[in-house]
Amino acid sequence: MKIDHIALYTNQLELIREFYCTYFDAKSNEKYVNPRKGFESYFLTFSTGARLEIMQKDAVSISALQPGEEANGWTHLAFSVETPAVVDSLTDRLRMDGYTVAGEPRTTGDGYYESVVLDPDGNRLEIVADPT
Structure with a gap:
């Protein structure tokens, strides 16, 4: 499945x-x-x-959450990219184009290299380079 x-x-x-x-x-x-x-x-x-x-x-209301705010339920969408350099360059491109970077590129405790950006509606997106 x-x-x-x-x-x-x-x-x-x-x-x-x-x-x-x-x-x-x-x-x-x-x-x-x-x-x-x-x-x-x-x-x-x-x-x-x-x-x-x-x-x-038409009948769907806008979320009461503030852009990037976390709550119970689905919390983010993650996009896997080839390398940490791609994480950095895409994060920088989004920042330069005026989008919010909610989490700077970093290596997480479980070994992923990632950043967090917000889409135009404030949804959290992870840009992730797999540690393998």
């Missing part, structure tokens, strides 16, 4: 789509629109085949 996709709601559908396509090399399908339900979505596919569904719906 494998996870088919992960989904998230946003009120900035096009901005979120552009963010993941630009910085994480996602490929987007054509927008799905259901005007009766006030719903729109894209599936973003990454090079490994993992998919992220981004959705916008």
Whole structure:
């Protein structure tokens, strides 16, 4: 069994789509629109085949959490990159483009080299180089 996709709601559908396509090399399908339900979505596919569904719906409220704030439930999405140098360069690129770096690149206690950045909605993203 494998996870088919992960989904998230946003009120900035096009901005979120552009963010993941630009910085994480996602490929987007054509927008799905259901005007009766006030719903729109894209599936973003990454090079490994993992998919992220981004959705916008008129009746969905914005989270009460502050951007980057942690709470129970899903806490982050991690993207694996080839080397620590890629972690550093992507983190620096995102910082230079105005995105929040919530955790500077570092080696974790379990041996991963990672940073934490926030997407335009404040969702936490880890950029991780596997220790193997």
